[in-house]
Amino acid sequence: xxxxxxxxxxxxxxxxxxxxxxxxxxxxxxxxxxxxxxxxxxxxxxxxxxxxxxxxxxxxxxxxxxxxxxxxxxxxxxxxxxxxxxxxxxxxxxxxxxxxxxxxxxxxxxxxxxxxxxxxxxxxxxxxxxxxxxxxxxxxxxxxxxxxxxxx
Amino acid sequence: xxxxxxxxxxxxxxxxxxxxxxxxxxxxxxxxxxxxxxxxxxxxxxxxxxxxxxxxxxxxxxxxxxxxxxxxxxxxxxxxxxxxxxxxxxxxxxxxxxxxxxxxxxxxxxxxxxxxxxxxxxxxxxxxxxxxxxxxxxxxxxxxxxxxxxxx
DNA sequence: TCGCATCCTTACGTAAACGTCAGCTTAGCA
DNA sequence: TGCTAAGCTGACGTTTACGTAAGGATGCGA
Numbered sequence: 001x002x003x004x005x006x007x008x009x010x011x012x013x014x015x016x017x018x019x020x021x022x023x024x025x026x027x028x029x030x031x032x033x034x035x036x037x038x039x040x041x042x043x044x045x046x047x048x049x050x051x052x053x054x055x056x057x058x059x060x061x062x063x064x065x066x067x068x069x070x071x072x073x074x075x076x077x078x079x080x081x082x083x084x085x086x087x088x089x090x091x092x093x094x095x096x097x098x099x100x101x102x103x104x105x106x107x108x109x110x111x112x113x114x115x116x117x118x119x120x121x122x123x124x125x126x127x128x129x130x131x132x133x134x135x136x137x138x139x140x141x142x143x144x145x146x147x148x149x150x151x152x
Numbered sequence: 153x154x155x156x157x158x159x160x161x162x163x164x165x166x167x168x169x170x171x172x173x174x175x176x177x178x179x180x181x182x183x184x185x186x187x188x189x190x191x192x193x194x195x196x197x198x199x200x201x202x203x204x205x206x207x208x209x210x211x212x213x214x215x216x217x218x219x220x221x222x223x224x225x226x227x228x229x230x231x232x233x234x235x236x237x238x239x240x241x242x243x244x245x246x247x248x249x250x251x252x253x254x255x256x257x258x259x260x261x262x263x264x265x266x267x268x269x270x271x272x273x274x275x276x277x278x279x280x281x282x283x284x285x286x287x288x289x290x291x292x293x294x295x296x297x298x299x300x301x302x303x304x
Numbered sequence: 305t306c307g308c309a310t311c312c313t314t315a316c317g318t319a320a321a322c323g324t325c326a327g328c329t330t331a332g333c334a
Numbered sequence: 335t336g337c338t339a340a341g342c343t344g345a346c347g348t349t350t351a352c353g354t355a356a357g358g359a360t361g362c363g364a
Contacts, residue, residue, distance in 0.1 A: 012342095048341090072222075126285060174352085176354085201312080
């Protein structure tokens with residue numbers, strides 16, 4: 001093989017430690033299609049053989065976990081949301097093989113749309129949380145106010 | 153009774169509509185102690201009788217739902233978190249009866265602590281989400297960048 | 305006081321998101 | 335080439351957060 005992109009691959013246990021998930025959870029996410037057949041790169045793993053993950057795979061998983069924890073979505077909703085990542089991975093792969101600028105345009109536009117969707121969702125959350133933060137801060141201030149008027 | 157604070161009380165169905173929950177969910181939240189014996193005010197409802205809620209109860213429920221939706225906590229974690237609200241309700245009740253300033257101080261300090269806990273949690277979330285937002289925005293910009301360099 | 309919509313309790317059902325166990329296979333190393 | 339830790343594939347178990355259905359009680363208007 002061309003030794004340039006020689007990726008060290010990890011097995012599921014190591015990935016579990018790096019991501020804070022359990023092996024079972026990782027397999028489950030793959031099972032429901034949230035993660036795509038482990039090692040989206042290379043040939044599609046033969047039955048019974050160990051899963052092999054690259055650093056890129058790990059980062060992808062970490063991204064997904066992050067979205068899972070920060071937005072309160074079901075794994076199914078999350079699946080839809082992370083089509084974006086899938087699309088972006090797709091792009092990175094195709095970018096290396098295609099040189100059709102029209103096709104490139106298409107792929108990039110898709111990725112852009114998906115990212116926009118995610119961004120909208122995140123921004124909504126931030127807005128709502130910020131509002132909540134304000135209200136809580138207000139109440140907190142009110143508490144102090146009352147304390148002063150007591151000891152005053 | 154003194155007619156001044158004559159509260160109109162609602163039954164569970166109406167509360168459900170107002171909060172977007174189902175009656176079952178409201179009963180469930182009470183069952184696990186997230187909501188306290190419906191109608192925390194007045195006498196503790198006799199077995200089999202209808203639950204009665206005040207506007208204050210409804211607001212409290214709405215607050216809890218909001219926290220549930222915005223932070224991604226389990227109902228048990230949420231229970232712990234909303235001790236604050238419980239404490240504050242407790243305060244409002246006691247404030248009307250006690251005139252011991254020392255006791256007042258105590259109650260207010262408790263409420264303040266609980267609110268602080270909530271606030272910390274919310275702020276952490278906001279921070280993380282804001283970071284995510286930045287990264288997504290960056291990626292989005294990168295997409296546009298590539299588009300330009302294609303058509304350029 | 306009667307009627308009936310709404311509520312009550314009890315209990316079993318369920319979907320999502322994994323945990324756990326069994327029996328077997330793979331793969332890195334001595 | 336043999337050993338063993340780690341992984342694999344079912345398959346069933348579990349917890350959380352409610353849904354649903356049964357059978358009876360409540361309570362408000364006519």
